Amino acid sequence: MLSFSTFALFFLSLSSLLHAKSSDGDSVLVVVEEVHQKDFTIFFDGLKEQGYELTFRAPKDETPVIVEHDVPAFSHVIIFASESKNFARDITPQSLVELMSGGTNLLIALSQKQTPLSSLASEFSLILPPPGTPLVSFFPERKDPPSVIPIDAPASSLILSPKLAPIWFSGVPHALGSNPFLIPILNAPAESFAADSDGAADALVDATEKGGEGLWAGSQLSVATGFQAIGGARATWVGGVDLFSDKFAKKEVSKGVKSGNTQFARDVAAWTFQESRVLRIDSTTHHLVNTTTPLEQYTTNDNIVYTAEISVYNPQTSTWEPYSGITDLQLEFTMLDPHIRTALPAVPGQPGKYSVTFRAPDRHGVFKFVINYKRKGWTHLHSSTTVALVPPRHDGYPRFLSAAWPYYAGAISTSVGFFLFSAAWLAGESRESKKAKKAQ
Amino acid sequence: MPPKSTPAVAEPTSAVQTLWKAYNEQTSDRLKFIDAFLVVLMLSGIVQFSYCVLVTTFPYNAFLSGFSSTVGQFVLTASLRSQVNPENKNEFKEVSPERAFADFVVGSIVLHFFVFNFLG
Numbered sequence: 159m160l161s162f163s164t165f166a167l168f169f170l171s172l173s174s175l176l177h178a179k180s181s182d183g184d185s186v187l188v189v190v191e192e193v194h195q196k197d198f199t200i201f202f203d204g205l206k207e208q209g210y211e212l213t214f215r216a217p218k219d220e221t222p223v224i225v226e227h228d229v230p231a232f233s234h235v236i237i238f239a240s241e242s243k244n245f246a247r248d249i250t251p252q253s254l255v256e257l258m259s260g261g262t263n264l265l266i267a268l269s270q271k272q273t274p275l276s277s278l279a280s281e282f283s284l285i286l287p288p289p290g291t292p293l294v295s296f297f298p299e300r301k302d303p304p305s306v307i308p309i310d311a312p313a314s315s316l317i318l319s320p321k322l323a324p325i326w327f328s329g330v331p332h333a334l335g336s337n338p339f340l341i342p343i344l345n346a347p348a349e350s351f352a353a354d355s356d357g358a359a360d361a362l363v364d365a366t367e368k369g370g371e372g373l374w375a376g377s378q379l380s381v382a383t384g385f386q387a388i389g390g391a392r393a394t395w396v397g398g399v400d401l402f403s404d405k406f407a408k409k410e411v412s413k414g415v416k417s418g419n420t421q422f423a424r425d426v427a428a429w430t431f432q433e434s435r436v437l438r439i440d441s442t443t444h445h446l447v448n449t450t451t452p453l454e455q456y457t458t459n460d461n462i463v464y465t466a467e468i469s470v471y472n473p474q475t476s477t478w479e480p481y482s483g484i485t486d487l488q489l490e491f492t493m494l495d496p497h498i499r500t501a502l503p504a505v506p507g508q509p510g511k512y513s514v515t516f517r518a519p520d521r522h523g524v525f526k527f528v529i530n531y532k533r534k535g536w537t538h539l540h541s542s543t544t545v546a547l548v549p550p551r552h553d554g555y556p557r558f559l560s561a562a563w564p565y566y567a568g569a570i571s572t573s574v575g576f577f578l579f580s581a582a583w584l585a586g587e588s589r590e591s592k593k594a595k596k597a598q
Numbered sequence: 599m600p601p602k603s604t605p606a607v608a609e610p611t612s613a614v615q616t617l618w619k620a621y622n623e624q625t626s627d628r629l630k631f632i633d634a635f636l637v638v639l640m641l642s643g644i645v646q647f648s649y650c651v652l653v654t655t656f657p658y659n660a661f662l663s664g665f666s667s668t669v670g671q672f673v674l675t676a677s678l679r680s681q682v683n684p685e686n687k688n689e690f691k692e693v694s695p696e697r698a699f700a701d702f703v704v705g706s707i708v709l710h711f712f713v714f715n716f717l718g
């Protein structure tokens with residue numbers, strides 16, 4: 159019986175592992191030509207195993223629509239139809255941007271050719287080389303054509319698993335603009351450059367004559383780049399669709415060593431579909447020191463406690479777990495400008511809780527508690543709570559000030575002096591009248 | 599009192615001394631008592647004013663009430679002094695010393711009422 163229950167538990171945990179799901183939803187639309195659908199079975203089967211529901215659609219099909227009644231019909235969209243120049247009416251750069259602002263995640267593969275997606279890429283601050291110039295590299299020496307390149311995974315990455323085997327890549331590189339929401343995932347090798355694969359050597363010679371001008375080369379180029387919109391939707395741009403293909407996944411990097419493509423694709427999908435590096439603010443609260451109820455207005459110079467609870471999504475169990483790992487969280491107390499910007503440290507012993515006590519500024523007005531946490535790769539956290547900061551009430555000021563004691567003493571001594579003076583005066587008067595009586 | 603034969607230049611303090619002597623001899627005890635109170639009030643006012651100038655005017659309302667209480671009391675007491683002075687009898691024919699004192703008391707009480715309202 160015991161063995162059965164442990165067995166059942168084991169299977170239960172196994173099934174939960176298999177059904178690791180996105181924090182954003184499970185429906186995925188895959189836009190791919192039917193001919194190429196079977197080229198990516200390892201990647202697609204991996205997604206299905208994880209619990210995603212894949213819906214396939216050829217680029218020119220009208221159905222299923224991606225936006226139905228102004229509501230995105232899918233949580234994620236994969237566009238592998240990189241060669242198509244024409245898409246159905248509802249797949250346009252504009253509609254894809256709208257999808258992203260609606261919270262849909264995008265995984266897009268680019269091609270060497272000029273397609274509608276190329277113009278969309280420039281909207282994301284990705285600068286593509288001229289059409290028809292893929293990335294080529296003659297290093298390391300290998301039998302493959304120069305445009306099929308093994309790229310070493312970065313030593314440390316927010317998105318990729320550690321110790322990833324080199325990744326086969328074939329496609330276009332892109333330079334990155336200054337957009338702060340871009341997250342480079344995989345950079346081109348240092349000795350690679352973008353050129354027409356037939357005349358690669360000529361391109362190099364030409365560029366050398368011009369002092370290197372116009373040559374797309376070096377490790378500053380990226381071949382896979384993430385983008386996280388303000389709303390939290392994520393988009394990943396990959397220079398070539400072959401990276402996800404079965405052919406590259408099975409291709410050996412060196413004898414006996416399988417390429418890292420399978421794991422790379424999984425990691426990229428996990429990040430893009432909001433499985434990994436997903437944070438959220440569960441709740442925020444504020445109150446005076448030594449109390450517990452939040453107030454709508456505070457008085458200037460009050461000591462205020464602000465507390466935020468933050469969770470991270472755990473794709474293994476599909477649950478949100480308290481997360482205390484953020485070390486650089488900040489709280490701002492702003493009225494137009496932050497009057498106070500202070501660290502918001504994790505409370506030791508209470509997972510997921512961040513708290514700080516600070517003194518409100520000596521300035522009344524409508525203030526906001528603002529958490530604005532934007533770090534590359536992580537979900538952006540934003541929280542804003544408005545409170546009024548009022549001056550003390552007429553009876554809220556200290557009644558007697560130590561600086562004023564000379565004045566109090568002066569006023570009191572005058573009154574006492576007046577009293578004594580009057581008493582002495584009256585006493586003197588009665589004595590005089592007695593004297594007068596005696597004299598009479 | 600006629601000046602004495604010694605010249606004032608030779609002894610500059612003699613005028614003050616003479617004044618002091620004349621005051622001691624010619625002023626009644628009652629008026630001296632009033633004058634003592636006036637001196638106390640003046641000293642109190644000087645202390646408060648110098649504190650205000652040298653240290654702080656904050657809180658200003660406390661300074662105003664403290665200082666004006668001494669000034670006000672000084673004015674009321676000075677009026678009392680002029681009214682009860684027998685030499686001024688012709689000036690205040692219809693004001694008896696008792697009436698003058700009663701006026702002084704009422705005025706002072708009103709003054710102190712305002713002072714303590716304004717103090718804190």
